[in-house]
Amino acid sequence: MPEARILPRRLLLGPGPSNVHPRVLEAMAQPLLGHLDPIFLAILDEVQDRLRDAFGTQNAFTWPLSATGSAGMEACLVNLLERGDRALIGVSGVFGRRMVDVAERAGAEVVCVEAEWGRPLDEAEMISAIERERPALVALVHAETSTGVRQDPAAIAASAHAAGAFVVLDCVTSLCGIPVELDAWGIDAAYSGTQKCLSCPPGLAPVSFSDRAIERVRGRVTPVQSWFLDVSLLANYYGGERVYHHTAPISAIYGLAEGLRVVAEEGLEKRYHRHASTARELIAGLAPLGFEPLVEAEHRLPMLTTVRLPDSVTERGEAKVRRALLDRHDIEVGAGLGALAGQVWRIGLMGENARSECVDRLLEALRAELG
Amino acid sequence: MPEARILPRRLLLGPGPSNVHPRVLEAMAQPLLGHLDPIFLAILDEVQDRLRDAFGTQNAFTWPLSATGSAGMEACLVNLLERGDRALIGVSGVFGRRMVDVAERAGAEVVCVEAEWGRPLDEAEMISAIERERPALVALVHAETSTGVRQDPAAIAASAHAAGAFVVLDCVTSLCGIPVELDAWGIDAAYSGTQKCLSCPPGLAPVSFSDRAIERVRGRVTPVQSWFLDVSLLANYYGGERVYHHTAPISAIYGLAEGLRVVAEEGLEKRYHRHASTARELIAGLAPLGFEPLVEAEHRLPMLTTVRLPDSVTERGEAKVRRALLDRHDIEVGAGLGALAGQVWRIGLMGENARSECVDRLLEALRAELG
Numbered sequence: 001m002p003e004a005r006i007l008p009r010r011l012l013l014g015p016g017p018s019n020v021h022p023r024v025l026e027a028m029a030q031p032l033l034g035h036l037d038p039i040f041l042a043i044l045d046e047v048q049d050r051l052r053d054a055f056g057t058q059n060a061f062t063w064p065l066s067a068t069g070s071a072g073m074e075a076c077l078v079n080l081l082e083r084g085d086r087a088l089i090g091v092s093g094v095f096g097r098r099m100v101d102v103a104e105r106a107g108a109e110v111v112c113v114e115a116e117w118g119r120p121l122d123e124a125e126m127i128s129a130i131e132r133e134r135p136a137l138v139a140l141v142h143a144e145t146s147t148g149v150r151q152d153p154a155a156i157a158a159s160a161h162a163a164g165a166f167v168v169l170d171c172v173t174s175l176c177g178i179p180v181e182l183d184a185w186g187i188d189a190a191y192s193g194t195q196k197c198l199s200c201p202p203g204l205a206p207v208s209f210s211d212r213a214i215e216r217v218r219g220r221v222t223p224v225q226s227w228f229l230d231v232s233l234l235a236n237y238y239g240g241e242r243v244y245h246h247t248a249p250i251s252a253i254y255g256l257a258e259g260l261r262v263v264a265e266e267g268l269e270k271r272y273h274r275h276a277s278t279a280r281e282l283i284a285g286l287a288p289l290g291f292e293p294l295v296e297a298e299h300r301l302p303m304l305t306t307v308r309l310p311d312s313v314t315e316r317g318e319a320k321v322r323r324a325l326l327d328r329h330d331i332e333v334g335a336g337l338g339a340l341a342g343q344v345w346r347i348g349l350m351g352e353n354a355r356s357e358c359v360d361r362l363l364e365a366l367r368a369e370l371g
Numbered sequence: 372m373p374e375a376r377i378l379p380r381r382l383l384l385g386p387g388p389s390n391v392h393p394r395v396l397e398a399m400a401q402p403l404l405g406h407l408d409p410i411f412l413a414i415l416d417e418v419q420d421r422l423r424d425a426f427g428t429q430n431a432f433t434w435p436l437s438a439t440g441s442a443g444m445e446a447c448l449v450n451l452l453e454r455g456d457r458a459l460i461g462v463s464g465v466f467g468r469r470m471v472d473v474a475e476r477a478g479a480e481v482v483c484v485e486a487e488w489g490r491p492l493d494e495a496e497m498i499s500a501i502e503r504e505r506p507a508l509v510a511l512v513h514a515e516t517s518t519g520v521r522q523d524p525a526a527i528a529a530s531a532h533a534a535g536a537f538v539v540l541d542c543v544t545s546l547c548g549i550p551v552e553l554d555a556w557g558i559d560a561a562y563s564g565t566q567k568c569l570s571c572p573p574g575l576a577p578v579s580f581s582d583r584a585i586e587r588v589r590g591r592v593t594p595v596q597s598w599f600l601d602v603s604l605l606a607n608y609y610g611g612e613r614v615y616h617h618t619a620p621i622s623a624i625y626g627l628a629e630g631l632r633v634v635a636e637e638g639l640e641k642r643y644h645r646h647a648s649t650a651r652e653l654i655a656g657l658a659p660l661g662f663e664p665l666v667e668a669e670h671r672l673p674m675l676t677t678v679r680l681p682d683s684v685t686e687r688g689e690a691k692v693r694r695a696l697l698d699r700h701d702i703e704v705g706a707g708l709g710a711l712a713g714q715v716w717r718i719g720l721m722g723e724n725a726r727s728e729c730v731d732r733l734l735e736a737l738r739a740e741l742g
Contacts, residue, residue, distance in 0.1 A: 249574030
């Protein structure tokens with residue numbers, strides 16, 4: 001493979017993908033097994049068990065959906081919503097907004113609670129909206145990748161359950177980087193991606209549905225609008241019987257299996273701690289260069305830090321500085337998205353990259369470019 | 372990765388996945404680039420160009436969808452159908468039937484033309500149904516993976532166009548194994564998978580939409596029901612501007628890039644010829660063991676041969692013999708699906724596996740088990 005051999009080795013400090021553990025890359029290069037091969041099915045069992053640990057759940061139906069994180073979002077919403085259902089969605093960034101779009105396309109009547117970008121949703125406002133609107137479904141984002149804000153879902157989920165609603169949680173950026181406790185919080189359906197704190201390539205969406213959510217899907221009046229995402233069909237393969245639905249992406253699942261082994265060897269607590277301490281180093285190191293965090297400390301995500309740009313960057317043109325980091329230092333950082341485009345950078349220290357060495361390399365490169 | 376290092380090396384002679392070229396596995400183990408990295412985007416350009424060659428099309432909007440082949444099917448149907456549209460679908464196996472399910476979930480009024488499993492659709496019947504029903508969309512399967520039948524789409528597509536319908540073609544198993552000529556045949560949207568004659572892992576769906584089809588999507592009255600599959604959004608990333616929609620599966624695209632290079636080095640004509648000649652060897656070699664092809668020679672697919680089972684197999688139990696092939700010889704063959712379950716095997720000689728050595732290994736193993 002001549003072209004690929006000369007690919008540059010980038011340090012991926014954007015909002016994902018993050019760099020992949022070498023053992024994950026090695027695992028993906030293993031020869032294929034069939035998707036019904038008993039040895040492959042044992043690997044799939046292991047992946048499903050380890051995903052349950054990562055999600056903090058006993059949900060039997062926890063599996064790697066054969067598409068990227070956004071398809072995980074769509075799977076959660078289109079299975080739990082029927083046309084005309086009311087959905088209450090918390091919007092404080094791009095991914096909350098995307099949920100609204102997905103839910104509307106599923107025919108739901110959507111009510112939004114909005115928060116300023118860079119701030120979490122107001123819990124009291126969400127809870128009073130739940131009590132007022134009596135939605136069939138409440139959806140929110142645990143770790144908003146467009147703003148770097150952490151949202152505590154427990155109180156909102158409790159209120160939603162008290163009102164008889166199902167709760168969907170976006171854990172794309174949070175999984176394996178900060179605690180995710182679906183069962184303790186009472187989440188009915190959650191989704192993630194593999195390319196963030198799991199340090200696997202993008203391509204799979206870990207998803208978990210509670211028994212109550214599966215029961216809801218099985219009791220639908222109308223079929224799920226998507227055949228590919230219909231969990232009542234997917235359960236025939238991922239739920240134990242292993243009946244063919246579609247061909248599972250073997251190599252990506254090898255990679256995820258290995259990525260989850262790496263996580264288990266480190267231990268979740270230690271991994272959360274590593275993310276938290278590296279983020280503190282980043283913020284401390286950026287301060288003398290004039291970068292200020294967008295988000296208040298108590299709501300800040302450790303794996304994704306949004307920073308306001310100093311004059312030294314805006315005067316040079318923020319896109320030009322990012323391009324110089326890439327071309328001259330092989331470092332990728334993320335641009336601002338949506339309402340924050342041009343105003344912030346998003347610096348990811350996710351999974352394997354949540355290490356002091358990565359912070360040091362970035363600071364050194366910034367000093368060289370801006371000094 | 373201790374567990375993976377001891378994975379058996381299977382010869383995958385089922386309906387897919389097929390064995391992957393070592394260069395593809397090596398490519399997937401390359402370190403990641405970001406999905407907006409200019410070097411990754413150049414690889415994506417190359418993939419899109421080569422997919423156009425494979426599909427026999429100039430369609431600008433030809434790209435690897437970030438999910439498996441079945442999602443490609445869903446993408447073609449949900450973009451081109453609005454609720455209440457009439458769809459005429461040819462059904463002669465599991466995958467035609469799946470199209471019906473997908474189209475109905477999209478709210479279409481579906482009319483089926485059926486053929487006996489193991490036979491192609493009757494062209495005259497399809498054409499008269501098109502003239503009678505005046506559908507908005509006609510869909511059919513080029514290579515029916517459940518039966519091993521090849522369907523010639525040219526006359527049906529011409530009739531559909533004359534009636535003002537859009538034409539969708541399933542090329543999951545045909546692409547890079549028999550000629551696919553979307554432009555010559557007048558196909559508006561087609562999809563495939565990577566795990567068949569491309570000899571890449573499962574996980575991506577190569578898809579192509581004609582300009583006319585894209586125009587139809589842009590002129591819809593209602594939004595596409597799926598956000599993840601909406602080609603009017605996907606076109607912002609895959610259509611040239613490279614605006615973020617979802618995170619592209621980097622490693623899988625590296626693998627596909629390398630798989631397409633392998634195809635180009637061999638040349639499509641030579642590859643088609645290799646598939647055809649190896650299939651003849653298989654059928655000749657199986658005859659003395661009592662296996663008879665299900666499909667008449669003129670409609671038979673070369674990359675997937677369905678064979679009726681001799682008494683020597685059914686007396687032992689067909690599933691037991693398949694399991695013995697797997698456990699004692701590391702060879703996977705496919706079971707019958709749907710109406711053909713228990714009656715046939717599906718033997719794939721796809722991509723890298725369309726070689727005499729693979730036929731010889733299978734025949735030797737069968738002689739050992741049945742002799």
